[in-house]
Amino acid sequence: MTEGGAERLLVRGGSRLTGSVAVHTAKNAVLPLRAASLLSRGPVRLRAVPDLADVATMRALLGELGAEVREVAPGELAIRAADVADEAPYALVRRMRASLLVMGPLLARLGRVRAGLPGGCAIGGRPIDLHLKGFAALGAEVSLRGGYVEARAPGGLRGARIYLDYPSHTGTENLILAAALARGQTLIENAAEEPEVVDLAGFLNAMGARVSGAGTPVVRVDGVPELRGAEWTPIPDRIEAGTLLIAAALTRGEIELTGVVAQHLQAVVAKLRETGAEVWQEQGRVFLVARRRPAAVDVKTLPYPGFPNDLQPQMTALLATAEGIATVTETVFDNRLGHIDELRRMGASIRVEGRTALVTGVPRLSGAPVQASDLRAGAALVLAGLAAAGETEVHGRGHIERGYADLPGQLRSLGADIEAAPLAEAVRTLGGNA
Ligand code: EPZ
Numbered sequence: 001m002t003e004g005g006a007e008r009l010l011v012r013g014g015s016r017l018t019g020s021v022a023v024h025t026a027k028n029a030v031l032p033l034r035a036a037s038l039l040s041r042g043p044v045r046l047r048a049v050p051d052l053a054d055v056a057t058m059r060a061l062l063g064e065l066g067a068e069v070r071e072v073a074p075g076e077l078a079i080r081a082a083d084v085a086d087e088a089p090y091a092l093v094r095r096m097r098a099s100l101l102v103m104g105p106l107l108a109r110l111g112r113v114r115a116g117l118p119g120g121c122a123i124g125g126r127p128i129d130l131h132l133k134g135f136a137a138l139g140a141e142v143s144l145r146g147g148y149v150e151a152r153a154p155g156g157l158r159g160a161r162i163y164l165d166y167p168s169h170t171g172t173e174n175l176i177l178a179a180a181l182a183r184g185q186t187l188i189e190n191a192a193e194e195p196e197v198v199d200l201a202g203f204l205n206a207m208g209a210r211v212s213g214a215g216t217p218v219v220r221v222d223g224v225p226e227l228r229g230a231e232w233t234p235i236p237d238r239i240e241a242g243t244l245l246i247a248a249a250l251t252r253g254e255i256e257l258t259g260v261v262a263q264h265l266q267a268v269v270a271k272l273r274e275t276g277a278e279v280w281q282e283q284g285r286v287f288l289v290a291r292r293r294p295a296a297v298d299v300k301t302l303p304y305p306g307f308p309n310d311l312q313p314q315m316t317a318l319l320a321t322a323e324g325i326a327t328v329t330e331t332v333f334d335n336r337l338g339h340i341d342e343l344r345r346m347g348a349s350i351r352v353e354g355r356t357a358l359v360t361g362v363p364r365l366s367g368a369p370v371q372a373s374d375l376r377a378g379a380a381l382v383l384a385g386l387a388a389a390g391e392t393e394v395h396g397r398g399h400i401e402r403g404y405a406d407l408p409g410q411l412r413s414l415g416a417d418i419e420a421a422p423l424a425e426a427v428r429t430l431g432g433n434a
Contacts, residue, residue: 007420007421008369008393008397009382009385009419009420010392010420011367011382011392011418012390012417015417016415017411018253018255018414019413020256020258023241023258024237024240025234026196026238027402028169028239030049030055031101032173033046033234034079036203036204037062039081040229041080041081042227043080044080044081044230044232045072045077046076047075047076047232048076049075050405051406052402053401054096057095059077061096062081065085065087065106086106086112088100090148091116093115093117094118103115104135104178107140108179111156111157112151112154114148114149115148116148122335130164131170131174131175132151133162134175135174135178138157138158138160138162138179139156139160157181157183158182158183159186159223160186165190167192171192172197175188176211176221179223180204180209180211180221180223181224185222186220188218188219193216200214206232210222236261236264238260238261238308239310239311242268243311243407244257244411244414245257245288246272246315246318247386247411247414248288249275249318250290250383250384251416252291252293253289253290253414254290256285259284262285267307272288275296276291276293276294276295278291296325296359297326298327299312299315299327301331302332309331309333313338313339313376314376314379316340317339317380317384319359320346320349320361320362325359329357330355330357331355336377338373339381342377345370346384347364347368365389367392367393368388368393369393370393370395372400374399375399375402375404376403377399379400382418386411386416408420
């Protein structure tokens, strides 16, 4: 994970969000697509790639592995991986866990790979056993040495039947990537059904792979000897879209999102409707109008198509201002409640029991200096600040920039009062407040 970021965001609450804003393409789609580019010698072109810290980290990793990455037009990347190395250094994997997605392609293409083992992170312990068991099922010998994981399949990978104990999102992607060049057929059962998995399968098929069933619990991959280059535009970011819809609901706003796939937003839209917001959709656009204080609802995170854990902190911020008592249960990660102490500092009334937060809504939050512990927690605090009385200082802006291309800019275009401020000023202001 990146450092917390040397800057803060200043959010002055009270503005009602109104207007229309376009949604960027999805971070969590772009990362596996870029890993997939390592499977082919041919040139790959990715369009509308968002300008994000995690995307820059992936670019550094591809460069480290020997791929040539050029930005040929704004947001358009040309990648050529004529020759690739077999090691993903710990320094990059540590910064971004999704770096592990290069393992599948390198193992498939070179018959060997070595990658730094990621540790836990702010949202909990994050094992990779399902990725490794899958590689082993495909015929690789997997070992752990000196903080690195090594996988070797000198004779190449062979197709296999793999059952995932849990529908791991990047685990499913890593195994599809590995199986794309394996000999024979692979079946991945209890696979993740996330739209980003479907996008990856589409891109691989455009490269000449034979992947079917993506988006269902059983993905079938018929291995091919090699893949060619391809061009692709990633899917819109459903988490960015959900964050903006929740922001509008928090401020009793009225907004339109363009460039979205409404189907990917069903769980969050259903919950927002339950809180009393009106939400409707037209081709590629979603509209939300919130006229009154939200009603409390119960939310439980689940793998797709369930309610996404990447929107749990933001939804908790909304429910902190709802009428009544809501429960928010996090089932995907074991420690993704880091935003709750910070929301409390803003006047929220939340009690945590195990993995469930009991949220008693208050009519109004109040601005405070708060610290983002991770990307989505940071977004939740910004959203809380929009609805709070006075000024909220969100520290750890770097976390937010890992996964949102321009959240402050998007919110500002909808009427929010939000600006970045350097730390020096923050220190001065905090001193003044003390
Ligand atoms: C992806 O992470 C996303 N990251 C996450 O988004 C997202 O929160 C998560 O899926 C769930 O939707 C990317 O796509 C780059 P998992 P991933 O493997 O694949 C356990 C964000 O904020 N597990 O589905 O790492 C694991 O511990 C990020 O954008 C194992 O036990 O998530 C967790 O409890 C954060 N063994 C659960 O499965 C494994 O080998 C879900 O993890 C792998 C996972």
